Amino acid sequence: MDIKVDVRESKGDTYVVDLNGEIDVYTSPKVKDAIGELIDKGHYNLVINLEKVRYIDSTGLGVLIGGLKRVREHGGTVNLVCTNPQIKKIFDITGLVKIFGIYDDENAAMQALV
Amino acid sequence: MPQSQGTLGVVELRIPSKAEWVAVARLAVAAVANRLNFSIEDIEDVKLAVAEACTNCIQHAEGSDQIQITCETGPEGLTVRVRDFGRGMRPESIQSSRTDEQHIGGLGVFLIRSLMDSVEYDVNPERGTNLVMTKKVAH
Numbered sequence: 680m681d682i683k684v685d686v687r688e689s690k691g692d693t694y695v696v697d698l699n700g701e702i703d704v705y706t707s708p709k710v711k712d713a714i715g716e717l718i719d720k721g722h723y724n725l726v727i728n729l730e731k732v733r734y735i736d737s738t739g740l741g742v743l744i745g746g747l748k749r750v751r752e753h754g755g756t757v758n759l760v761c762t763n764p765q766i767k768k769i770f771d772i773t774g775l776v777k778i779f780g781i782y783d784d785e786n787a788a789m790q791a792l793v
Numbered sequence: 794m795p796q797s798q799g800t801l802g803v804v805e806l807r808i809p810s811k812a813e814w815v816a817v818a819r820l821a822v823a824a825v826a827n828r829l830n831f832s833i834e835d836i837e838d839v840k841l842a843v844a845e846a847c848t849n850c851i852q853h854a855e856g857s858d859q860i861q862i863t864c865e866t867g868p869e870g871l872t873v874r875v876r877d878f879g880r881g882m883r884p885e886s887i888q889s890s891r892t893d894e895q896h897i898g899g900l901g902v903f904l905i906r907s908l909m910d911s912v913e914y915d916v917n918p919e920r921g922t923n924l925v926m927t928k929k930v931a932h
Contacts (some may be wrong), residue, residue, distance in 0.1 A: 704810035721907045736844050737900035765837045772907045773900060 682706040682732075684713045693792055694726045695785065699731035702739030710739065711716070714746040723755025726788045731763055735769060747779065758788040802828070804864040810851050810877065818862050819844040825864040826871055830930050838908040839871060845901040846875035846924050853912050854879025859923055870910070870929040878921040 682700035689695050694717050702710055712722045717725060729735070729745065758780040761767055770776050782788040804825050808814040819840040826836045843862065850860045857879030865872045906912050909926040916922050 681849055701816065703812075703844060704851060734840075736841060736848065737904055738848060743822055765834065766832075769841070769904070772904065 680744045682709055684709055686713055689726070689789060691724070692722060693789060694722045695719060695789075696725060696727045697731070698727065698729055701734040701778055702732060702742070703734065703736045704738045707736075707738040707742045710741045711745065711747065714742065715749075718746065718749050718753075723750040723753040724792050725750060725755070726760060726792065727757060728760040728785060728788075729766060730760055732761075732763065732766060735766055740773060740775060741769070743779070744775070756792065758782060760785050760788045762774065768776075802864075802866040804866075806862045806864075808847070808860050808862070810854065810858050810860050812848075812851060814860075815844050815847045815851070818860070819921060820849050822862065822873060824865055825866060826928070829866055831871070831928070832931070835928060835931075839873070842905045842908045842926055842928075843873055843875065845905050846926070849879035849901055849921070849924075850875065850879070854922060862895075864875055868930075872925065873929045874923060874925050876921060876923045 682698060682702055684699040687695050687697070696713060696717070698710060702704065716728070725746065742758065750757055754763065759782070760783050761770070761785070762783055767781070770779065770781060780788065780791050782791065804821070805924045806818060806821050808818050823836050823840045831839070838921045847860050847862070850857065854877035856878040859878060861874075861876045863874040863876075905924075905926060910929045911927045913925045914922065915925075
């Protein structure tokens with residue numbers, strides 16, 4: 680079980696983090712490091728693409744929440760791309776749908792940032 | 794092949810209390826759940842609840858190097874016991890149900906309670922924490 684993390688620059692100063700795999704207590708530090716590195720470099724508008732994420736637990740949610748808190752301190756935000764019903768259900772149950780912008784595709788998530 | 798609904802089966806698993814083993818626990822329990830008439834969504838719920846329970850053991854059970862997972866299948870559904878051998882979780886982390894940004898640590902327990910039909914904790918500073926959770930099969 681692993682998570683693949685790819686970071687790419689998009690329009691303006693927006694960065695996209697593509698995640699592929701399972702985010703749990705073992706793999707979430709890798710995601711945290713990738714997001715933290717972007718924020719440390721001054722990039723505060725992020726799209727995190729969860730389309731290829733098959734599983735996420737509370738530690739993964741914690742990493743996303745932590746990233747959102749940090750970028751908000753600088754006037755930025757984190758939007759998510761999520762189409763997996765099981766993952767969406769976790770965001771629904773925990774009420775995180777009210778905290779994150781969650782979109783069905785990357786274009787919509789990008790447009791909502793600007 | 795689904796087992797006979799009247800059969801009681803018990804599967805036990807013991808994993809090291811380390812993050813890299815949680816995936817093994819959740820996949821093993823999913824395989825057990827798959828033998829009952831659970832929907833895919835229900836199996837995913839059980840997987841996540843078991844993983845959250847194991848994660849709590851790893852993060853909060855000081856002095857425990859093993860996690861014991863016991864699955865009992867029966868006509869009504871699946872009961873999973875997740876036990877560590879540490880000094881016990883803090884009661885406030887078990888009772889937590891807040892999901893705001895200030896309380897990330899409580900999310901795991903909140904998810905377990907949300908995804909399973911019944912959840913009971915037995916916290917003992919000498920014996921560790923024993924979590925018993927049940928998912929009922931929809932008839």
